[in-house]
Amino acid sequence: MLTLADVIEGTGGPRIPAWENRTLREVVIDSRQALRGDLFIALRGERADGHDFVTDAFNRGASAALVDRPVELLSGHTFIDVQHTEIKSDWAPVGDNTPVLIRVDNTLKALQRLSGWWRRKIGALAPRLRVIGVTGSVGKTTTKEVIAQVLNIRYRTLKSEGNYNNEIGVPLTLLKLNAEHERAVIEMGMYQRGEIAAYCEWAQPHVGVVTMVAPVHLERLGTIENIQLAKAELVQALPSAAEGGVAVLNDDDERVRAMAGMTRARVVTYGLSPRADVWAEQIESRGLDGITLTVHHGSQSRRARAPLLGRHSAHTVLRAAAVGLVEEMNWDEIIEGLRQSSAQLRLTVLEGPHRSLVIDDTYNASEESAIAALNLLAEIGNGAAAGAGSGMVRIAVLGDMLELGDVEEQAHRNVGCRAATIARYVVCVGRRARWIAEEAVQCGADANCVYTCDTNAEALRVLATLLRDRSVILVKGSRGMKMEEIVAGLTAGNAT
Numbered sequence: 069m070l071t072l073a074d075v076i077e078g079t080g081g082p083r084i085p086a087w088e089n090r091t092l093r094e095v096v097i098d099s100r101q102a103l104r105g106d107l108f109i110a111l112r113g114e115r116a117d118g119h120d121f122v123t124d125a126f127n128r129g130a131s132a133a134l135v136d137r138p139v140e141l142l143s144g145h146t147f148i149d150v151q152h153t154e155i156k157s158d159w160a161p162v163g164d165n166t167p168v169l170i171r172v173d174n175t176l177k178a179l180q181r182l183s184g185w186w187r188r189k190i191g192a193l194a195p196r197l198r199v200i201g202v203t204g205s206v207g208k209t210t211t212k213e214v215i216a217q218v219l220n221i222r223y224r225t226l227k228s229e230g231n232y233n234n235e236i237g238v239p240l241t242l243l244k245l246n247a248e249h250e251r252a253v254i255e256m257g258m259y260q261r262g263e264i265a266a267y268c269e270w271a272q273p274h275v276g277v278v279t280m281v282a283p284v285h286l287e288r289l290g291t292i293e294n295i296q297l298a299k300a301e302l303v304q305a306l307p308s309a310a311e312g313g314v315a316v317l318n319d320d321d322e323r324v325r326a327m328a329g330m331t332r333a334r335v336v337t338y339g340l341s342p343r344a345d346v347w348a349e350q351i352e353s354r355g356l357d358g359i360t361l362t363v364h365h366g367s368q369s370r371r372a373r374a375p376l377l378g379r380h381s382a383h384t385v386l387r388a389a390a391v392g393l394v395e396e397m398n399w400d401e402i403i404e405g406l407r408q409s410s411a412q413l414r415l416t417v418l419e420g421p422h423r424s425l426v427i428d429d430t431y432n433a434s435e436e437s438a439i440a441a442l443n444l445l446a447e448i449g450n451g452a453a454a455g456a457g458s459g460m461v462r463i464a465v466l467g468d469m470l471e472l473g474d475v476e477e478q479a480h481r482n483v484g485c486r487a488a489t490i491a492r493y494v495v496c497v498g499r500r501a502r503w504i505a506e507e508a509v510q511c512g513a514d515a516n517c518v519y520t521c522d523t524n525a526e527a528l529r530v531l532a533t534l535l536r537d538r539s540v541i542l543v544k545g546s547r548g549m550k551m552e553e554i555v556a557g558l559t560a561g562n563a564t
Contacts, residue, residue: 132170205280319345338387
């Protein structure tokens with residue numbers, strides 16, 4: 069377990085033997101989550117400064133807090149204010165229960181340094197530990213979940229929690245490692261070049277999985293080529309093939325496929341054609357009951373089932389199967405892990421008014437993910453789901469897709485054209501979504517069945533006039549559009 073001595077040494081100070089027995093239960097950044105024995109790290113956020121909550125963390129039982137500026141504690145607290153430049157190796161705390169303030173240059177950078185130090189220490193203690201990094205423009209979180217589910221059939225596996233995939237989440241995940249872990253699956257997101265390279269420096273992955281390259285965050289990175297280079301930082305950081313490095317690449321995405329030339333690692337490809345090392349055919353969507361498909365690897369093939377929604381989930385299955393094979397699992401283990409998977413985190417199906425189904429895909433949106441969600445809407449509406457029939461009315465509620473840069477108009481229009489072929493009604497929310505509406509009509513949608521709304525509340529009022537018995541409603545938009553408000557309104561009966 070992580071100790072106070074580890075924290076001091078891992079953030080740049082000397083080893084203090086007197087603190088080697090002060091173990092820490094957990095590392096937290098929210099004082100409300102602090103429990104007895106935790107280390108609270110005071111980070112500065114957009115809305116709050118963690119330094120203002122150090123007292124709260126101590127009151128809840130935290131053993132120590134990492135700070136980078138003086139903090140005022142309430143009277144009655146005994147604490148030790150420590151700066152690395154003043155620590156001596158023979159220095160000892162006042163008592164075993166003394167709350168400790170550890171002052172560093174910058175709490176975020178100290179958290180990151182500590183995570184890399186801890187990963188190296190655990191690696192030395194657990195030589196069988198292998199780390200799998202997952203990145204890509206779309207599908208990272210679900211892929212991470214399914215890979216971890218498969219690996220956990222044989223190995224004790226740690227995975228990133230939720231969407232802990234950034235400069236804070238990756239270090240926090242690494243600090244959960246212990247010597248009993250055999251595999252760790254780390255999700256890696258990014259907003260700019262260099263971020264994934266930094267994550268890899270801390271995590272030291274052996275396997276890198278890349279889902280796809282798409283114009284997500286294009287406003288930040290400028291070009292699709294820059295997005296490709298940012299994602300390629302994962303495969304570039306992998307050890308050589310001789311050292312056990314493996315890059316698992318999407319053969320169906322030319323930009324991901326090109327990463328084979330950017331890595332020293334062994335390359336394993338996956339896709340929907342026999343050209344890939346691990347490939348699938350005979351993909352069948354069963355709507356809400358998931359998908360079935362035949363997976364091939366060399367001369368071997370197996371029929372697999374996974375409770376994932378939509379035919380596009382075949383790629384997720386292939387990524388997990390490929391990692392399982394790379395990690396020397398047998399097919400029975402892989403198939404069992406896929407069957408057990410409960411990784412459909414971002415997209416959920418809820419019960420709405422009039423026996424309707426609400427497909428909640430409001431976490432975020434890009435052209436690729438929006439079209440995939442529309443395809444799922446078509447699959448459910450075509451009777452693939454239990455109880456669905458030809459009379460089911462399909463409604464697509466589509467909001468602005470943000471951070472798409474110069475391609476934003478064309479991306480919205482592409483989504484609109486696809487929506488026209490699938491949905492009876494198209495309800496568009498936001499300024500950019502007007503392009504969806506325009507293109508839907510151009511592609512054959514009845515203009516009387518296409519609506520434009522400025523707000524989520526207005527969209528709910530429109531939906532109240534459209535809902536019929538056993539409708540299926542897709543709600544999809546970028547996070548900044550807060551379209552979960554529409555889902556909440558539908559599931560609370562506000563659109564009846």
